[in-house]
Amino acid sequence: MPTSTLMAPNSARARFKTLIWISLGLTALFVFITSEVLLITDYPMYHAYRLQVIADRHILIPHTLSGVLALLIGPIQFSSRFRKRHLKLHRVLGRIYVVSVFIGSFTGIALAAGRPGLPGTSMQAAAWMVCTTAAFITARNRQITQHRQWMARSYAVTFTFVSSRVLNLWPRYWSHLGDVLAAVGVIAFTLASLLIVDLGLNWHELTTRRD
Numbered sequence: 001m002p003t004s005t006l007m008a009p010n011s012a013r014a015r016f017k018t019l020i021w022i023s024l025g026l027t028a029l030f031v032f033i034t035s036e037v038l039l040i041t042d043y044p045m046y047h048a049y050r051l052q053v054i055a056d057r058h059i060l061i062p063h064t065l066s067g068v069l070a071l072l073i074g075p076i077q078f079s080s081r082f083r084k085r086h087l088k089l090h091r092v093l094g095r096i097y098v099v100s101v102f103i104g105s106f107t108g109i110a111l112a113a114g115r116p117g118l119p120g121t122s123m124q125a126a127a128w129m130v131c132t133t134a135a136f137i138t139a140r141n142r143q144i145t146q147h148r149q150w151m152a153r154s155y156a157v158t159f160t161f162v163s164s165r166v167l168n169l170w171p172r173y174w175s176h177l178g179d180v181l182a183a184v185g186v187i188a189f190t191l192a193s194l195l196i197v198d199l200g201l202n203w204h205e206l207t208t209r210r211d
């Protein structure tokens with residue numbers, strides 16, 4: 001068989017992976033500008049929320065720092081080339097990711113405390129910590145396939161920070177959602193993210209019939 005035929009599935013997979021990461025990166029950039037930059041510059045639609053964010057700053061600062069760490073470390077950890085070349089650094093970053101997820105989760109719960117969003121945020125935080133702990137334990141047990149799968153689920157929850165803000169600029173989404181729907185929305189985004197990842201992980205089995 002010619003080498004090019006043998007290489008084809010792998011290089012197609014690599015291209016697909018690159019495409020996914022570029023799309024996620026562009027989405028994160030879009031959300032950063034349309035949610036965070038506009039929040040800082042006091043965009044009128046976000047004014048009331050801005051006052052709440054300022055009041056919450058003592059919890060929000062560690063929350064944001066740990067969340068950003070998790071968001072940035074994730075893509076580095078998924079790079080096979082990086083893992084092969086810098087295994088020790090992969091382990092160190094992995095531990096920082098786990099600690100960030102736990103700090104991000106508990107500060108997230110503290111931010112939601114006393115508000116209607118608490119049940120939704122608690123479920124999101126629980127999913128984040130469970131997937132990340134399972135990823136950590138499978139890594140310690142050298143169950144590398146399962147470790148990768150749990151990391152994909154964990155990062156899917158990390159990414160809900162971005163996905164749940166994609167529609168923020170749409171006034172009807174922002175101001176008409178109401179507290180209850182917003183809380184349900186958090187759970188829906190978490191569930192959908194996990195389902196999408198699991199469909200992706202099982203794509204081959206879902207699309208290929210065994211002989």
Ligand code: HEM
Nearest residue numbers: 035064067068071105108109111112121124125128158161
């Ligand atoms: C990638 C990870 C994350 C980052 C960088 C991050 C960062 C932030 C920032 C900057 C804010 C205030 C501005 C805004 O709402 O846009 C915020 C709010 C909040 N975050 Fe996160 N976050 C992350 C993940 C999470 C997760 C997984 C949870 C759930 C456990 C969570 C719970 C919350 C809550 C409850 C608020 C306050 C929202 C409100 O009062 O309406 N965050 N986060």
